[in-house]
Amino acid sequence: xxxxxxxxxxxxxxxxxxxxxxxxxxxxxxxxxxxxxxxxxxxxxxxxxxxxxxxxxxxxxxxxxxxxxxxxxxxxxxxxxxxxxxxxxxxxxxxxxxxxxxxxxxxxxxxxxxxxxxxxxxxxxxxxxxxxxxxxxxxxxxxxxxxxxxxxxxxxxxxxxxxxxxxxxxxxxxxxxxxxxxxxxxxxxxxxxxxxxxxxxxxxxxxxxxxxxxxxxxxxxxxxxxxxxxxxxxxxxxxxxxxxxxxxxxxxxxxxxxxxxxxxxxx
Amino acid sequence: xxxxxxxxxxxxxxxxxxxxxxxxxxxxxxxxxxxxxxxxxxxxxxxxxxxxxxxxxxxxxxxxxxxxxxxxxxxxxxxxxxxxxxxxxxxxxxxxxxxxxxxxxxxxxxxxxxxxxxxxxxxxxxxxxxxxxxxxxxxxxxxxxxxxxxxxxxxxxxxxxxxxxxxxxxxxxxxxxxxxxxxxxxxxxxxxxxxxxxxxxxxxxxxxxxxxxxxxxxxxxxxxxxxxxxxxxxxxxxxxxxxxxxxxxxxxxxxxxxxxxxxxxxx
Numbered sequence: 315x316x317x318x319x320x321x322x323x324x325x326x327x328x329x330x331x332x333x334x335x336x337x338x339x340x341x342x343x344x345x346x347x348x349x350x351x352x353x354x355x356x357x358x359x360x361x362x363x364x365x366x367x368x369x370x371x372x373x374x375x376x377x378x379x380x381x382x383x384x385x386x387x388x389x390x391x392x393x394x395x396x397x398x399x400x401x402x403x404x405x406x407x408x409x410x411x412x413x414x415x416x417x418x419x420x421x422x423x424x425x426x427x428x429x430x431x432x433x434x435x436x437x438x439x440x441x442x443x444x445x446x447x448x449x450x451x452x453x454x455x456x457x458x459x460x461x462x463x464x465x466x467x468x469x470x471x472x473x474x475x476x477x478x479x480x481x482x483x484x485x486x487x488x489x490x491x492x493x494x495x496x497x498x499x500x501x502x503x504x505x506x507x508x509x510x511x512x513x514x515x516x517x518x519x520x521x522x523x524x525x526x527x528x529x530x531x532x533x534x535x536x537x538x539x540x541x542x543x544x545x546x547x548x549x550x551x552x553x554x555x556x557x558x559x560x561x562x563x564x565x566x567x568x569x570x571x572x573x574x575x576x577x578x579x580x581x
Numbered sequence: 582x583x584x585x586x587x588x589x590x591x592x593x594x595x596x597x598x599x600x601x602x603x604x605x606x607x608x609x610x611x612x613x614x615x616x617x618x619x620x621x622x623x624x625x626x627x628x629x630x631x632x633x634x635x636x637x638x639x640x641x642x643x644x645x646x647x648x649x650x651x652x653x654x655x656x657x658x659x660x661x662x663x664x665x666x667x668x669x670x671x672x673x674x675x676x677x678x679x680x681x682x683x684x685x686x687x688x689x690x691x692x693x694x695x696x697x698x699x700x701x702x703x704x705x706x707x708x709x710x711x712x713x714x715x716x717x718x719x720x721x722x723x724x725x726x727x728x729x730x731x732x733x734x735x736x737x738x739x740x741x742x743x744x745x746x747x748x749x750x751x752x753x754x755x756x757x758x759x760x761x762x763x764x765x766x767x768x769x770x771x772x773x774x775x776x777x778x779x780x781x782x783x784x785x786x787x788x789x790x791x792x793x794x795x796x797x798x799x800x801x802x803x804x805x806x807x808x809x810x811x812x813x814x815x816x817x818x819x820x821x822x823x824x825x826x827x828x829x830x831x832x833x834x835x836x837x838x839x840x841x842x843x844x845x846x847x848x
Contacts, residue, residue: 352630353620360820363619460731468727475745482742553627579846 316539319344319548320530321380323371326354327558328463328500329386330565332410333547335527336384337566342540345547346378350578352552355463356389357432357499364434365394367578372402374550374581381539382406384526386500388431392438406537408530414496414522415444416529421518422494425452428487428517431498433458441498455490459483459499466501469564471508480505480512488513496520504564552578583806586611586815587797588647590638593621594825595730595767596653597832599677600814602794603651604833609807612814613645617845619819622730623656624699624766631701632661639669640848641817648806649673651793655698655765659705673804675797681763681789682711683796688785689761692719695754695784698765700725708765722757726750726766733768736831738775747772747779755780763787771831819845 320340322332326349333347348371350356356364368390375383383405385391385398391411399407418427429441436458445454461479470476487495495517497503503521510519534540551558555573562570587607589599593616600614615638617623623631635657642650650672652658652665658678666674685694696708703725712721728746737743754762762784764770770788777786801807818825822840829837 352626354625358621358821358824359619363820460735461728464727464731470749473749475742475749478742478745482737482740553630554625557625 315542316381317344317541317543317545318379318381319346319545321346321348321375321378321383322386323348323350323375323383324386324500325350325356325389327351327467327561327565330562331500331503331521332384332386332523332526334566335523336530339527340531340534342543344541344545346375346380346550347547348374348550349558350552351554351558352578355432356387357434357460359389359434361393364389365397368394368398369401370578370581372398372405374576374578376402376405377581382408382530382534384408384410384530386410386523388435388498388500392435392440406533408526408533410500410522410526411440411498412444413525413529414498414520415441417520417522417525418445418494418496419449421520422452424491424493425449426490426492427452427454428490428492428495429454429456429498430459430483430495430502432463433460435498441496453490455487455492457483457487462499462505463501466504467561471504476505476508477511480508484512492517494518494520496522498522549573550576552576582809583648584611584808584810584812585646585648586613586812588613588615588642588645588650589653590615590617590642590650591653591767592617592623592656594618594734594828594832597829598767598770598788599651599653599790599793601833602790603797606794607798607801609810611808611812613642613647613817614814615641615817616825617819618821618825619845622699623654624701624727626701628660631656632664635661635665636668637845637848639665639672641843641845643669643672644848649675649797649801651675651677651797653677653767653790655702655767659702659707673800675793675800677767677789677793678707678765679711680792680796681765681787682708684787684789684792685712685761685763686716688787689719691758691760692716693757693759694719694721695757695759695762696721696723696765697726697750697762697769699730700727702765708763720757722754722759724750724754729766729772730768733771734828738771743772743775744778747775751779759784761785761787763789765789816840817843819843
């Protein structure tokens with residue numbers, strides 16, 4: 315057993331949907347969250363830039379004595395998770411893309427899978443590569459949806475115009491006879507109800523955070539480092555701590571009392 | 582006369598609407614453009630972060646031997662243009678907010694003015710402060726519209742859903758009897774047609790870039806440093822040069838052949 319915290323990071327506030335799943339499934343664990351709100355979004359940045367940013371953040375989390383890390387940011391997952399595991403070989407690094415792929419492969423019946431995410435996640439083709447690695451006959455249909463993040467952050471998840479934006483983005487995917495749709499961006503679970511309304515009951519929505527939390531729990535047990543009780547959670551950002559507090563209400567369903575701002579470029 | 586270039590910078594590609602105006606009005610001038618595409622958007626970042634970024638960019642532009650600078654980014658204008666003029670007292674620094682205010686004040690008949698922009702521009706209250714400085718009885722109504730930038734960058738300016746998003750954002754402003762609406766973000770002129778459709782003919786849309794280019798022209802003449810002929814334009818970004826090329830087609834109406842990527846954090 316090991317009561318040190320689990321680190322979770324994202325380019326911004328979206329990773330709070332992963333925090334929520336970890337809190338639910340692994341409620342003895344303490345969490346240290348970092349959101350890179352000074353440099354968000356990563357989705358439009360290059361691989362080199364994203365890798366440099368992720369290395370700085372992992373250094374920061376290791377200084378906070380985390381025992382394991384979940385990379386909630388799909389853009390980091392898609393661009394450089396293998397490289398990060400090579401740079402930090404002694405740290406358990408769990409992603410969200412691999413768990414999302416695992417869930418989708420066990421969910422699909424017809425082998426036709428959709429993926430939605432930021433521009434960089436889609437452009438990286440990482441989901442497609444992993445989904446078809448052992449299933450050459452599977453078909454993967456990708457669509458970048460850059461308006462979804464600002465829609466969520468504006469709190470528009472229940473507005474009619476959000477349904478129209480979703481319909482616009484998904485109209486081609488809906489013609490592809492997919493039975494499974496991966497929400498390849500941490501913000502998208504907030505749009506679950508609206509997405510479900512557009513895609514209907516015949517398409518399963520996959521939130522990779524479910525499996526990421528489950529998989530982290532298994533790895534902590536395997537290594538005998540699961541916690542016996544939570545010592546509480548800490549939240550850090552590189553900018554705008556007040557905004558993180560506001561967003562936490564929507565993402566976690568409760569209020570965070572303290573968010574600490576740090577200068578991540580120093581790490 | 583002085584044929585050195587004019588520097589123009591923005592947090593990203595939006596400042597190309599200012600480039601377009603300068604090209605049109607001051608067609609003897611050479612332009613050096615920098616878009617901080619690695620760190621865009623500034624609109625959600627704090628004053629300290631934005632100021633630090635702007636100082637780095639001005640240092641870069643001065644190394645390119647510019648004779649004057651237009652800060653196209655409304656967020657920089659709203660947060661720290663005075664501070665930047667103090668840090669660089671020997672450089673002509675023109676903004677877009679002050680010219681936008683000047684245009685709006687000469688356009689309004691009823692003294693009721695709307696301002697739309699990013700969250701940071703609106704939160705800074707800079708337009709309101711300047712608009713009411715000598716007109717205490719004027720009424721200014723502000724609205725942050727964070728979806729407009731991704732709508733433009735997705736090329737959705739002619740879609741029906743864009744009209745709905747604009748209606749959602751402007752429905753309250755439309756009840757305020759304004760006769761003038763300042764487009765307080767460099768991306769927004771791309772939405773001119775859609776905005777006009779929503780606000781109707783009784784509200785004048787103000788594009789601050791018009792007056793910014795005009796004002797820069799006057800200052801160059803005053804100081805006797807206007808150019809006699811253009812030596813061409815150069816475009817720099819901190820990330821994703823290819824995306825800048827794509828966007829240039831939409832913003833400038835023609836293709837840029839070369840966009841150079843630099844590491845702005847070194848300046």
